[in-house]
Structures are given as C-alpha cells and as structure tokens.
Amino acid sequence: MEDKLLIWKLRRGSRAALRRTYDKYHSDLLKIAVVLAGGMNPAEDIVQDVFTRFAQSAGRLTLSGSLRNYLITSTLNGVRNLRRNRSRHETQGLAEADYVPSTEKRPDQWAMMSEQLEHLSAAMSSLPYEQREVITLRIEADMTLRKIAQLQKTSISTVQGRYRYGIEKLRSLLNGEIRE
C-alpha cells in the first residue's frame, strides 16, 4: 500500500515521495545492477539514470505491478542498453569510450561493495548474460519464472534451464565462498 501512496504522491510532484522511493530502493537496484553489469561504476550510472527517468516520468506513471518490480525492470533495461552500447563501441574499436572499466575503483564511489558482493559480481560476470538475468531476477527480485520469461521473451522452460545451469555454474564458481 505504501508504494501506491508513493506513486500517488509522485504523480503530484511530491519531493518527499521521491526521497522515500530513492532511499527505499536505491540499494536494491544498485546491487542488482552490480551483479548484472559486472561492476559498481556502470551500476551507479544505470541506477542514477533509472531514478532520473523515473523522476521525470513519475507524474504520468501508472503501474499495473509493483513499484519495486517497475524499478527493477527499468534497471534491467538500463543494463541491456549499456550492453548494447558497449557492443556497438566494441565493434568500432572504441570499447571503454563511455565507461571506466568496471574493475577500476573510484575513491569516492556512490557505494562500496562488500567483499561478498565483489565475489558474487565477479562470479556472475562469468555466466552468460541471460543466465545472469534469470538468477538475479529470481533470487534478488523474487520474480516468478513466468514473469522472467515475459521479460526475456522466451519460454518458461528456457528460463528454468537458464536458472538451473546458472545456479550450478555459480555454485561451482563460488565453492568455498558460500559455505562457512
């Protein structure tokens, strides 16, 4: 219910509602962007863009689902756009034109990853992107496989397969990291 009220207030240009939305979700979105994009720097850009665009469009926003899922989907789209842009630049020999390499740390980043998140991010980056998406959306965003299938424009069985293979590979990569 709080999110519905937030949207209601955002539609009226409420600063407080924007503040609440930002405080409530930015960490979750950053984390999702980190594991999908493979580093903090692109994740920061993506999440800032997500909130900027959200702030610009909130006055006309109507959601059929949850606010959280809307923001997560926006983040997902941001990552996909980044990948597309990178791919294009790479074909022109212009990789890294827009972004500092993801492994490079800025001294005053928006957020700092825990060691665990760094390990997870590194392990996730070795998975095929589609598997990364499925695992992140299933575990971190708590989305159903059906919803993920819709987002990926594929069948549920394909999503199930991506999830299973991704988890297995991730587990082997993180062996020793996830067991205490």
Next chain:
Amino acid sequence: MKSAEDIKQCFRKSTLSTNRDRHEAIFQEILRAQEQSRRTEPALPRLVNWSSIMKSPLTKLGVAAAVLIACGIGLSLWRNTGSGIALADVLARVEQVKVVKFKWTFKWFGEDPNKPWADTRGTQLTSQEYGWKTILKTTDPNGGERTGTELYASRQKKPAIWIDRTEKTYIRMAKDAQAQDGRGPRQPVNVKDPLSALKEILNTKYESMGRSTIDGIEVAGFRTTDPNYVSQGKQKEPSQGQVDVKIWVDVKTLFPVRIEGLSGNLDGKGGRSVFSTVTYDFQWDVPVDPAEFEPPPIPDGYRITDMFPERANEENAIQGLKQCVELLGNYPERIDFAYLWSESEKSETPAALRVKEELKGLTGLDRDQKKLDALKPMRFLNKFYLGLSGKFYVGMASKDPAYYGKTVTPQDTDKVLMRWKVSENEYRVIFGDLRAETVTLEKLADLEKALLK
C-alpha cells in the same frame, strides 16, 4: 543445503554501503529532474489541460470546446446518428463560443470506488480573448486535508503562474517551457489535452446511446470503449488499455451537458486501478472580467520560483567542458555529474578553491544548492551527454556519442574529445581545444584511430 539455497544466501550476504555525500548529490540531481518535469509536464490532477495551454495558449478554444463535445465520438458521427443529433452541428455550435466555464472531478481508485486514492475537483474558466485559469482542490487520502492550487495562463506573453497554497509556492513558468527542454511539445499521458483527445477520439469507434434526461435536460448520449482512445501517444501499459467514455449533449442547444471517462484496467485483472473524470456544469459565453485572469500578487511568505528552463546544447556543453578544466585541471575521465561533483570536492585548482570559499559556512541542502548553482555548466554538460546517449529522456534515440576525456587533454588540439552522430554519414566532433566541427564518418574513423596510437 540445496545449491539454489546456497546461492540465495550468498545474495543475501552480498551487501553494499552507500557513500552518503554522493548519495545526496545524486539525489539532488534526481530531484532537479523531477522539478523540471513537474514544471514542464505538471503532475496529473493539478494540471488538467495545462499543457494544452502551454502549447497553444488559448488559441484553440473552439477546438477545446469541440473536444468536450467530441469526447467519445467518432469521426463518422459527422453524419446523423441514432439520437438524431449530428455532431457536426454540435461542433459548429461550440466553435462559436468565446468563453466556457465548467467543473470537473478526477478520481483514482482501486477495488473500492468509494475510497479513492486520489480525489481532485476543479473549476476552469477559459476565454479566447483573455486567458485561462483553474482553481482546484485535492483531498488527501491520509487525512482529508484539502489542497488549494491555482493556475493562471494569460494570452499575453506573461509567464504562466502556478500558486500552491499548501506549499506556499508561487511559480512563474515560461509559456514555452515545454519546447525548451529539448523534448519538444508533449502532453500529459493520463489526462489528455483537448486537442490530443479530439485527435484520438476521432479515430475511435463509438456508438449512440440514444436519448435520456440529465437534470431535466433532454440529452443525446454517445459512448466509446475503443482502446485506441487511450493508446495513442501513450506509453504502453497493459492496465491502461481499457476505456469507457460517455458524452451527453443537450438536444436543444447542442451544447455538451456532461462528459464521463473511465480508463485503466477496468476489468480488474492484475489489480484494479481506474481513473475517473467527470466534466460538467458547463456555462457557455458567460460574461467575464479580464481581471479574473490576472494572478493575484505574490502573497507574503511565499517562495518564488522562476521556471525558465535552459536547454542543454553544444554551446553550454562546451562551457561545461571548460569548467571541468578550470575546476579539475583537466577533462574528467567520464561525464557523470555525481563523479564531477565529487572530483570538484577533491580538486585544489584556483577555481575549485574559489568555489569552496563560496561554500564556506554552508551545510546540508543549502551547500548542495549553492554548489549545484556553481557547477551549472557541468550539469548542462552532463545533461547534454545523457541526451545524446538517449538515456536522459524516455523515447529519445541515442546519437552514438563517445567521450575520450580519459586520454585527451586540452593540449591535444586535434584529438577527438567528444563526438556524436548528426546524420547518417556525419558526426559532430568537439576537439581537445574545444572547437567543434562536423566530419564525415570516414574522417571520424581516422581521427579515432589516432586515439588508439
């Protein structure tokens, strides 16, 4: 433990901590985006018809009134309908009107229409000659508090005025604000300006509802449930795909008497969310005093905000790059305002020290605001680059930008510092010495090869 559960635990333990200063700086930028959007595309219930005034200030009363009539009626109703009313006659009648005053209500509700999440009522007076004003009140679902807001838009070249009695703000807004923000004229998505509504309704299928009586007046009704009514020009949201609009017209005067509109997921699938608007109590060609359209003087204690947005363009982007060199000592590695903000905090250049001196003694939001003002050229640079990347505005295509501040310095006079596409075979290039040229794709390829050496 199952493997998936292991991974889930790993996700849970994987945390991040936010740098509070940067977090706040980024939020200020986001807040700015909201403020700009709020002024150029004001929030829904406060500003019914606002954008139509902003786009074509009161020059289209005939069209506006026609929309009130045409709402829910298809183009083919220019012929006689089952009700015996020809909408062409109605349109012609309303086109002659110089002044119209009416009331409206807007509600947004879920499962229970009696407990709306939003409930706004307004009165609007529109004159072809003098201007337009709306006074509206919103019921706060949390406490029943009602908020008064007044909007004034003159036909003369005065700024439009928006007075928010609750927040005690007095906003003066450029009439062409929408065109200055780089996105061009737009309209609110959920509440259509009359012109857009007319265009949409003329493309819908409709039906006659025959004759009935409203408040003792014999009326002819028309209805459309054509989803095209809501889909044109809107962001596609499945829940917005249903519409039910009705209009009743006085069979004697040919003026509309009442218009009702429902939109949203009317079938309730996926959670009911419905927007309901009712427009009624029309008074046609009522006598008006020009003074009615004059906004009141600024009340004591009100915060004044001028909204005359400047557009990010190549010129002020270059100014932003100049400021980067002055404040940071070189071109920044990347164009990201949060990054530029924090880099400027660390910088010890004379210009950066001057800014710090100006900020001395300020704290919190006051300091942020002052610094945001000081870094305005950098903000325009950031906005310009985001615009080129297609990331700043929804629906704006990327112009294939690239930025090489990581390796190019002000001394690299012939190296490409920034470039973006301007046509199929041409790119605009800003060089290290900040001169700008348009070059062919082939020349750009040569220039960028030089960067790799």
